Amino acid sequence: MEIPAINLKAIVLVHWLLTVWGCMAWMPSSYAWGNFTMLAIGVWAIAQRDSIDAVLMFLLGMVVTIVTDIIHFGIFYPVAESLAERNRDTFRFSVGMSILGLLLKPVSCFFVYQMYRERGGDYNVNFGFPTVTRNREAYQSIDQQDQPPTAPANPFNQAEASKPGVRSY
Numbered sequence: 001m002e003i004p005a006i007n008l009k010a011i012v013l014v015h016w017l018l019t020v021w022g023c024m025a026w027m028p029s030s031y032a033w034g035n036f037t038m039l040a041i042g043v044w045a046i047a048q049r050d051s052i053d054a055v056l057m058f059l060l061g062m063v064v065t066i067v068t069d070i071i072h073f074g075i076f077y078p079v080a081e082s083l084a085e086r087n088r089d090t091f092r093f094s095v096g097m098s099i100l101g102l103l104l105k106p107v108s109c110f111f112v113y114q115m116y117r118e119r120g121g122d123y124n125v126n127f128g129f130p131t132v133t134r135n136r137e138a139y140q141s142i143d144q145q146d147q148p149p150t151a152p153a154n155p156f157n158q159a160e161a162s163k164p165g166v167r168s169y
Helices: 008-022 029-047 052-082 085-118
Strands: none
Touching (some): 008 029, 008 085, 029 052, 052 085
């Protein structure tokens, strides 16, 4: 199954718009700082098309903001009870856009990871434990008999080595 190619510009634009709408009514400045910093790294990844580091930093920023967004929702959501009726619609819209942005981040992480792989990134986690691989190309079969070499080991034959001025090594 072929994974559809999603443009990095579209991912950054959608998350920028959802972050702006999420900051309209209720999120603290730490939400804005975290998400806009992550989006700035996304702009860096757009500007440097060959940079593996930029895409990896954008991917890690997305993962970190998923966690921080959940923390922000848990801490700051009960503020809605103290709002006037007029401001509740703006609050609901802002919350809805923030939640939509949070729900889209894992999908965006998947596509950004695919871009990371396309740019040549290969991130293997190694915790120092020995691993067993099933790569059998490095093994030699013991079933085959070794045949004696047909050519002499010395590239010079004895006739040429006995000539004056020819050194044999």
